[in-house]
Amino acid sequence: MDDLVGQPEAERLVSRLRPVALLACPACGTLHRARGIPRGSVATCRACRTKLFGDRRGSLQAVLALNIAALVAFIAAYLYPFMSITYAGNTHTATLFTGPIMLAKEGMWPLGLLVCAAALIFPAGRMLATIWVLGPLSCGYILPGGLFMLRLMHALRRWAMLEILFLGVLVAYVKMSTWVSITLQPGIYALAIVIILLAAADAMYEQRAVWERIRRQNRFELTGTPIDRLVACESCRQLNEVPERKPRLSAFCSRCAAPLHIRKPASIARTWALVVAAAILYIPANLLPIMNWVYLGENWPDTIFSGILALVAAKQFPIALLVFCASLMVPILKLCGLAWLLISVQRGWLNRRRTRTFAYTVIEMIGRWSMVDIFMISLLVALVNFGSLSTIQPGLGALCFAAVVVLTMLAAETFDPRLIWDSAADPAEQSRI
Ligand SMILES: [Zn+2]
Ligand SMILES: [Zn+2]
Incomplete structure (x- = not known):
């Protein structure tokens, strides 16, 4: 020890x-x-x-106050329009709700559901769960379901993607600013405030301290x-x-009631299945158009790569680099990185375990940023809707790409990094569980 x-x-x-x-x-x-x-x-x-x-001994009351303020700003971000564009004398205004609704209308309801979950349901759920737990806890008690809410806060931390949505707004803004007149509306400022407030709350929040206040560590x-x-x-x-450390445990945590596992169940097989499925879908995600721009009855398909080239042609180099990294490099790095980790675990490699653990941490952290393109499509579909004059429709490539992002994020969550350190030949093994 x-x-x-x-x-x-x-x-x-x-x-x-x-x-x-x-x-x-x-x-x-x-x-x-x-x-x-x-x-x-x-x-x-x-x-x-x-x-x-x-x-981080920040006051729980401060974290609570920041979450309440963020929730109010979050409601405002969804109620007020976030952007309006003027094209050929017509002005079109959209709220953050418009994107998922338009995606569903275009028959891409899984994509609409994903955008709605990542940008609305999960962030709102996380804020409400925080208020549900910390509100009563600041007076010394916990409401029914409080333990579940705390587990929910932990589980949703990677799936609530407001900062990525904001980046998607930025990319959509840059993409359109070359050919239409854009006006930013109050909703986008409210969204920026939510992100700042939640970042401040996260910087002060220490989950271990909250658990200690509810029930002490064994x-x-x-x-x-x-x-x-x-x-x-x-x-x-x-x-x-537990009475015995066996692979199939039927025991629950004495503090939060979550199911206990020695290692995540069937971690290697499940991670491989998710990685292979994501790798297969990555091909159509890049070959098929992610969106179609219909202009005066003519169809202009846009793939991920042609979208990057268009940004380069418009001399928007920082945004082009950002989309290149988030949409092309990150999925490849994630797939190759996870495959490398899986092979290293299956072969029982003892070397570079620290490097591999660090690689896993990076893979887990960066995976969600690939959602930028999906949010951008949702915003463009919501904004560019001028009937027969000009519309943007989502393409099948976007659906495949969204599936790649979700599958690789699930693969990273399914992989158990402790497997990297499991080895009977390791003398330090007796201080590991
Ligand atoms: Zn627990
Ligand atoms: Zn460690």
């Missing part, structure tokens, strides 16, 4: 005299003593360097701790004691 970094020597000696909570690294399973760290510092895993927790003695019977909860990181 390792001590946490940043622990003063005197405090370390004192804390050895009393039982302390143990904490398992979510990326490699190494056990640590979970004690306080100096203000402003970050506790990292000694084996894989993954961040375990930070010392304490296990440092000596005689039955490590071979401990299982870490993937949601709240509580360590639980």
Whole structure:
């Protein structure tokens, strides 16, 4: 077992005299003593360097207030129009609702549903869950369903994509600004305020501190701790004691009631299936048009690559680079990276485990940014709707590309990074769970 970094020597000696909570690294399973760290510092895993927790002692009331303010601004962002365009004397105004509705009308309802979920349902769900938990908790109690809401907040953190939606607005704005007159409306300013407020709330929020206030971490003695019977909860990181560490557990976390697993179930097979499906769909996603611009009855298809070339031709180099990275490079890097991780785990490689853990963290973090193109299409479909004069319709390529993004995000969530560190030949194995 390792001590946490940043622990003063005197405090370390004192804390050895009393039982302390143990904490398992979510990326490699190494056990640590979970004690306080100096203000402003970050506790990292000694084996894989993954961040375990930070010392963000921001007031929960402040996080609550920021989430309430963000929810109000979020409602305004959806109620007010976000952009209006004028083309050939006609002005068309759209709200953030218009995109998913137009996508559904064009027969692309899965795409409309995805945009609606990522830009409306998941962010709203996350804010409401935060208010549901932190509101009563600031008065010292928790409402029914509070534990589920906390797990929901954790589960939705990658799927609520307001900042990516904002980037999509930016790309759509740049794409259209060369041929139409665009006016930004109050909705877009409200959306910017929501993103700033939520970023401030996230910077102050420490999930571990909230769990500690609801129910304390299980304490296990440092000596005689039955490590071979401990299982870490993937949601709240509580360590639980089980009668036997077997692959198919039917046990639940004693703190948050989430199902417990030694390792994510069938992680390798399921991740491979998702990676292969995404790799197959990546081909039509690039070959088929992601949208069609219908101009005076003529059809102008646009693929991902031709869209980038059009941005380069318009001398919009930073936006062209952004779309190139988000839509072309990120999916390829994710697919190759996940395949490399899967092969390395199946072959039992012992080298570069820290690098591979870092690669997994990056893959998990960047995957959602590929949604930029999908949001951009949704906004263009909503805005460019001038009947027979000019309209933009979604293409089948967009549906395939959205499927690639979702499948690779699910693949990253299904992969268990602790498998990288599982090896009987490793002498440090006895301090991992
Ligand atoms: Zn670790
Ligand atoms: Zn738990």
